[in-house]
Amino acid sequence: MYKIILLLDFAEEYSKSLLKGISKYSSEGGPWSYCRMPLYYRETIGIEGILDWAREWEADGIIGQLYNEMDIKLILDSKLPIIAQDFKERFKELPNITGSYRETGKMGADYFLQKGFRNFAFYGFNDIVWSRERAEGYEEKIQSVGYKVHYFEHRKSRSTDLWYYKSNSLSKWLHSLPKPIALMACDDNQGLHITEACKQNKIRIPEEVAVLGVDNDEMLCELSDPPLSSIGLDIEKGGYDTAKLMDHMIQNGHDDHYDIYVKPTQIITRQSTDIYATNDDYIASTLKFIHKNIEKNLQVDEVVKQVPLSRRTLEKRFLQITGYPIYKYIFNLRIEKFTQKLLETDETIFEIALDLGLNDSKNIARQFKQVKGCNPIEYRKKYLAGK
Numbered sequence: 001m002y003k004i005i006l007l008l009d010f011a012e013e014y015s016k017s018l019l020k021g022i023s024k025y026s027s028e029g030g031p032w033s034y035c036r037m038p039l040y041y042r043e044t045i046g047i048e049g050i051l052d053w054a055r056e057w058e059a060d061g062i063i064g065q066l067y068n069e070m071d072i073k074l075i076l077d078s079k080l081p082i083i084a085q086d087f088k089e090r091f092k093e094l095p096n097i098t099g100s101y102r103e104t105g106k107m108g109a110d111y112f113l114q115k116g117f118r119n120f121a122f123y124g125f126n127d128i129v130w131s132r133e134r135a136e137g138y139e140e141k142i143q144s145v146g147y148k149v150h151y152f153e154h155r156k157s158r159s160t161d162l163w164y165y166k167s168n169s170l171s172k173w174l175h176s177l178p179k180p181i182a183l184m185a186c187d188d189n190q191g192l193h194i195t196e197a198c199k200q201n202k203i204r205i206p207e208e209v210a211v212l213g214v215d216n217d218e219m220l221c222e223l224s225d226p227p228l229s230s231i232g233l234d235i236e237k238g239g240y241d242t243a244k245l246m247d248h249m250i251q252n253g254h255d256d257h258y259d260i261y262v263k264p265t266q267i268i269t270r271q272s273t274d275i276y277a278t279n280d281d282y283i284a285s286t287l288k289f290i291h292k293n294i295e296k297n298l299q300v301d302e303v304v305k306q307v308p309l310s311r312r313t314l315e316k317r318f319l320q321i322t323g324y325p326i327y328k329y330i331f332n333l334r335i336e337k338f339t340q341k342l343l344e345t346d347e348t349i350f351e352i353a354l355d356l357g358l359n360d361s362k363n364i365a366r367q368f369k370q371v372k373g374c375n376p377i378e379y380r381k382k383y384l385a386g387k
Contacts, residue, residue, distance in 0.1 A: 017238075018235055025243035063082075083245060108138055114322060120181065122134075180206075210272065216231065233263065297357035
């Protein structure tokens with residue numbers, strides 16, 4: 001039986017999801033024994049005290065949030081398998097629980113571009129890797145289509161101050177932004193800062209500022225007014241893969257390791273982004289109709305009937321504003337909905353197809369593979385722990 005020290009923020013939804021994955025792996029070949037060490041041990045006893053405690057308890061490994069300025073030589077000399085969560089920066093000498101952060105930023109940018117936005121902003125921390133790289137991915141995509149990103153970044157922020165924001169400077173920045181604007185926050189906590197600041201300053205969400213977070217922490221997203229849209233991550237699978245790596249390191253030596261990458265999976269739309277940034281009322285109503293009826297095997301002909309325009313005129317205006325033909329927009333949205341059900345339910349491919357109003361599950365599976373590069377069953381195994 002392995003004895004593992006967990007040095008994580010057990011109040012965070014991210015850490016709770018990691019623990020679910022870790023527990024799932026250990027239950028398959030375990031059981032494992034865990035010591036849930038409080039985070040304040042980092043400050044009170046430091047890495048030397050933590051390692052002393054690990055030796056006394058005869059721990060087999062540590063999974064946790066460690067400061068980058070800790071004595072790495074001391075950690076390596078301990079010969080103890082240690083996996084670090086990169087809550088500030090990645091470690092070079094240790095395996096990291098990290099993320100495909102630039103990919104997450106790009107996903108947020110694609111989402112807003114499809115909604116017709118032309119003004120963009122990012123709110124985060126430039127001295128924390130997961131925020132900085134999400135901003136880089138977001139900006140890279142936005143700049144590739146000819147637009148710029150307005151930034152408000154906290155500089156030299158301490159990890160313990162992530163809950164805090166300076167309302168005066170943030171208020172001035174929000175008022176100065178061109179409207180309507182698509183604003184991506186580095187995580188849900190910072191997204192909640194934005195919705196609170198907008199409410200205090202009578203800035204309408206989503207009409208003036210559409211806000212998107214990351215992590216899909218349901219408590220924070222629902223605490224927001226209006227509820228916060230967010231990018232979901234395969235965190236539980238990250239926890240499962242972390243436990244698998246820990247098992248590997250215990251058996252093969254602490255030097256035999258690799259990084260664990262938590263990937264973005266989907267965007268969960270709530271009221272904070274439930275808008276389409278266009279002054280064309282016909283296109284706005286067309287987009288609303290598509291999103292409302294996407295689970296009814298929607299066809300382009302049905303969409304065209306909703307507005308007093310010829311099909312050619314509607315197609316042209318729709319393409320100019322969204323960047324996609326109507327059929328392609330419907331196709332992309334259908335795959336997005338299919339992916340969401342694939343990850344959030346245990347339904348079969350056939351059952352999910354029926355939920356979307358489709359009778360041909362083989363066809364939707366083929367279309368899914370065109371977009372995602374693998375079939376739905378393979379995708380589910382790839383992003384869900386232990387599947």
